[in-house]
Amino acid sequence: MLNQVEELASKALDELAKVTSVDQLEAWRISYLGRKGSLIQILRSLSSVPLEERRLVGARANQLKTSLEIAFDEKKSRLEQDLTQSLAKETIDVTLPGQLVPLGRLHPTTQIVQEICDIFSSMGFQIVEGPEVEWDYYNFEALNMPADHPARDMFATLWMDFETKTGERPMLLRTHTSPVQIRVMEKSAPPIRIIAPGRVYRYEATDATHEWMFYQVEGLAVDKNISLADLKGTLFEFARRLFGADRKCRFRCDYFPFVEPGVEVAIDCMVCHGEGCRLCGNTGWIEILGAGMVHPEVLRRVKIDPDVYSGFAFGMGVERIPILRYGIDDIRLFYNNDLRFLQQF
Numbered sequence: 648m649l650n651q652v653e654e655l656a657s658k659a660l661d662e663l664a665k666v667t668s669v670d671q672l673e674a675w676r677i678s679y680l681g682r683k684g685s686l687i688q689i690l691r692s693l694s695s696v697p698l699e700e701r702r703l704v705g706a707r708a709n710q711l712k713t714s715l716e717i718a719f720d721e722k723k724s725r726l727e728q729d730l731t732q733s734l735a736k737e738t739i740d741v742t743l744p745g746q747l748v749p750l751g752r753l754h755p756t757t758q759i760v761q762e763i764c765d766i767f768s769s770m771g772f773q774i775v776e777g778p779e780v781e782w783d784y785y786n787f788e789a790l791n792m793p794a795d796h797p798a799r800d801m802f803a804t805l806w807m808d809f810e811t812k813t814g815e816r817p818m819l820l821r822t823h824t825s826p827v828q829i830r831v832m833e834k835s836a837p838p839i840r841i842i843a844p845g846r847v848y849r850y851e852a853t854d855a856t857h858e859w860m861f862y863q864v865e866g867l868a869v870d871k872n873i874s875l876a877d878l879k880g881t882l883f884e885f886a887r888r889l890f891g892a893d894r895k896c897r898f899r900c901d902y903f904p905f906v907e908p909g910v911e912v913a914i915d916c917m918v919c920h921g922e923g924c925r926l927c928g929n930t931g932w933i934e935i936l937g938a939g940m941v942h943p944e945v946l947r948r949v950k951i952d953p954d955v956y957s958g959f960a961f962g963m964g965v966e967r968i969p970i971l972r973y974g975i976d977d978i979r980l981f982y983n984n985d986l987r988f989l990q991q992f
């Protein structure tokens with residue numbers, strides 16, 4: 648009788664190992680563990696067996712019943728798992744939410760640079776870039792500011808470690824985009840119409856209105872018969888396109904070493920329309936850029952004859968424009984990399 652149980656055990660486990668589907672598994676369960684299954688039959692026939700043997704066989708048969716039930720459960724869950732996996736391979740659930748791809752955006756400064764360049768390139772200006780690490784010559788000297796010129800004090804300059812054999816340090820981080828004008832005029836003959844956007848650097852303590860790095864856009868036009876009227880017309884058109892068609896422009900005398908005469912350009916305040924408010928400091932006007940007619944000395948230095956040619960130049964800080972447009976009260980926000988700020992634009 649005990650042999651019969653052992654035989655049944657090995658037969659049942661062999662067959663279970665061959666089962667590959669849920670249907671087969673159910674058939675196996677009925678034939679071994681079902682109410683008419685082989686195991687129950689053995690247990691039922693125990694009554695005709697002597698007591699001693701009955702106890703032994705009974706214990707073994709019950710043990711087998713438990714282990715077969717466990718084996719059945721394991722097999723069942725494995726089959727179900729296989730089934731889900733093969734289903735997953737074959738079908739795509741179109742109702743599942745997709746994976747979100749984080750989308751970036753252009754920095755507010757880049758957006759404004761592009762906007763400015765678009766306006767000027769539509770007027771025939773070409774976009775040019777220059778190096779951010781610059782020679783003293785291009786940053787100051789060629790722009791009419793020799794070594795002892797007091798106007799150099801207007802630019803808190805960051806100098807590079809590089810030293811010449813005679814102990815001079817002629818390399819710096821450009822303090823304005825104007826050196827690009829010299830580089831362009833050296834290499835090309837008039838007519839010249841360029842826009843030069845880029846980063847500039849100042850050795851300055853930062854506060855709400857000062858950063859040690861910011862952007863400028865520089866413009867230059869050199870040709871025969873260029874006059875202050877061309878400068879005014881170009882910048883007036885620019886201001887109207889950037890700040891709205893009903894803008895007024897004000898031109899006032901100002902001093903920059905590389906232009907003569909120099910002007911400071913302001914637009915009427917877009918908030919109070921000239922009445923006076925906090926944005927414009929109660930003046931009704933907002934300064935947006937500096938400009939002027941290229942100094943004859945600057946032209947002479949790059950071998951353009953000032954008796955034949957004349958030109959105008961202008962330069963502006965880029966961040967000033969979004970600051971005015973969106974009412975931003977701290978320039979440092981631009982380069983703190985705080986997404987809560989940047990994502991608004």
Ligand SMILES: [Zn+2]
Pocket residue numbers: 916917918919920921922923924925926927928929931932
């Ligand atoms: Zn105002």
